[in-house]
Amino acid sequence: MWFDLHSGWTVRPSGESAVPPGIAAALAEGVPAAVPGCVHTDLLRAGLIPDPYLDRNEDDVAWIGHTDWHYATAFDAPEAAFSDDAVAELVFAGLDTVAEIDLNGEPLAATANMHRAYRFDVGARLREGRNTLAITFRSAIRHAQDRRAELGDLPSSGNDQPYTFIRKTACNFGWDWGPALVTAGLWKRCGLHVWDTAHLSGVRPLVGVADGAGTVEVRAGVARAGSDADGAPLVLHARVEGVEASVPVPPAGDGNGHAEAAVALRVPDPRLWWPHSLGAQPLSRLDVWLETGDGAVLDTWSREIGFRDIELRRGADAIGSEFTLVVNGTPMFVRGANWIPDDCFPTRVDAARYERRVAQARGAGIDLLRVWGGGIYESDDFYAACDRKGVLVWQDFLFACGAYPEDAGTRAEVGAEARDNVTRLAAHPSLAVWCGNNENYMGRHHWGWEEALAGRAWGAHYYEELLPAVVAELDPTRPYVPGTPFSTGPEHDSLDDDHGCVHLWEQWNRRDFTTYREHVPRFVSEFGWQAPPAWATLTAAVHDSPLAPGSPGVRHHQKAQDGNGKLQRGLATHFGAVTGIDDWHYLTQVVQARAIRTGIEHWRSHRPRCMGTIVWQLNDCWPVTSWSAVDSAERRKPLWYALRAAYADRLLTIQPRGGGLTVVAVNDSAEPWAARVRLRRMSPDGAQALEAVLELEAPARATAAVALPAAFTSADPATEFLVADAGGRRALWFFTEDRHLRHPAPSYDAAVRDTAEGHEVTVTARTLLRDLAVFADRLHPEAEADLCLETLLPGETRTIRITTPEPLDHGALTSFPVLRTIGDHA
Structure with missing residues (x-):
């Protein structure tokens, strides 16, 4: 019998703490605490702290992570616990993180791992009638700092917090897309099992x-x-x-x-x-x-x-070493996205929210989500949604971007954590791959760790011995890979395009996204480009006046090193100088979408050498400028629509190859594709300089390519572009960047018709319209368009359907800054 112990809890600071004077008195006697939950959400509910997601409030609640917290409740022990043959166990599915547990005023146990469950026999300690249960959570920050001082510092990636010294969600300590909100509390269910x-x-x-x-x-x-x-x-x-x-x-x-x-x-x-x-x-x-x-x-x-067979082929071939996921004997080109915790406070993510998010992934054509190693082992609700929606899961063990200590205590905790979670998740058919870590081999090979380590252990024991042994014992039906990126072995460069899986971040950090085409890896498990969240999300979280790309709140919601500088350099490369928040918001989203489409189309065109892309990232945990396709308010950014196009079963793309251009038909459907390609060289006013028809036969789950005649590549780059159409698919090729194009200002007709769900906006192009979008959320936060970043040739018409709970102004729907195309600036 199971008896929940979720009611009657209070929380208060414990011992010396840095509680702000204004709320110290209110906290002294404790406030109601939700279980499952965490101290941040308890204090928010009590009205004692500001929302840390708004403006720069994150800084104002930093004291919480430096404070010890005392949770307490009382309960009546069930009669069944006192029968002669009964075993009564106190069960905690998740304690965050450094916990000292007292039952009836006596110490029961101490724990220090957020990622595992605990079970304690309390039959001899229970009292008939009323019992007291108290848990003191010591500051995770101080605990990790003390462990670092004890064991010696270890290198990690760009974060001065010692997150590798504690078995806790790494991104709690801050990341390049997330705030530093160091939580504490009973974050999963607890109860008595009799x-x-x-x-x-x-x-x-x-x-x-x-x-x-x-x-x-x-x-x-x-x-x-x-x-x-x-x-x-x-x-x-x-x-x-x-x-x-x-x-x-x-x-x-x-x-x-x-x-x-x-x-x-x-x-x-x-x-x-x-x-x-x-x-x-x-x-x-x-x-x-x-x-x-x-x-x-x-x-x-x-x-x-679900009955299925999973294989990860990593053997040697004529190129190097493949990295191909095979399901039921069918090799698949993975169309993936990375997944991070969907909220900094995981108990706010319920089954319905997981269902919506996985549905958004599937809607974008995503067939695999990689649960990233700096987050959490997700709730069963997440994996169950993936089971139902047919979205595979690549599950990292929780190690990310840092060297981890290998002392006996940490080894024991990692082993128990791995056994807990492999056992818990084994039933889910969506679970496809176990992975030892995120970017730790990359750190060793490329971030100068060797000198800092000076021969000390750094975590290899986990990835090369402990974790594969646990998987082999408990879940031999699934493949295991030691890390991502990872080549043929621990000593082989983790970023070798000919072997294994790679991460490609030089483009975002230092180079233009067009240089994705210089790489044809076997599998790309991370790559990405930033953009701000949807307008309604940004303006609900940031209240700067005036709002600007560099205003304080916008800067605070940009956590990447030189993130805004990288955004501006990307804009300058393609569009030249961009001023004003409206153009910045729109054009950064355009660049993000183009960057990801460029990479995906290039790598898909090289199937079977390349057999997968996992874009960074699907989702956000708070309102932030990041690499996500869906922001923290569940709004789809333009990238989501670009993914839907780039991940479609059938894709037509024009690629530079061999000094010329090639049109490629990518066919990931189960039927052959006889693609009759209409190829045109055009100018923005609709004039055609050249036209031809090309025939392509792409077998099922394969590609077909044909080089373009030289006459099509000898265009005037400033005034001409290429269009390829086949079977409802379109590919475009522009010979130069937008800032060098001599195109007329966009011209179009727009009309609005009311519908039961909202409105239809019909746009007819008089000139070339690139990346047409209607940002209806600027008029109502719940308004959403079904299409985004559509390109129309002169004379073409597109209807965009807007769903909205309230009617929107027709004139505003068809005017700047709601209706946008490339070339219309403030």
């Missing part, structure tokens, strides 16, 4: 497909009560798709009453689970239960599983 005889301590279904049948090996941990360690026989049962089997549970073999049993099921002709880009997502209910020998049910466990 049981007798035995219970299921962990269930791992190992699911696969073999010889046309679905296979499930259910491995279950069984904990016996101490009084029954060698007692009555137990039987483990499992059932799926009408197939049932059972096995006796062997005697406990570890001296602590724990045993493991495995029952095998074989389902003939199963319906296969696929990522949405390859097929459907049928799910099957798997029921597991534990019985006594005479048929009394002791414990049950149920999940939805």
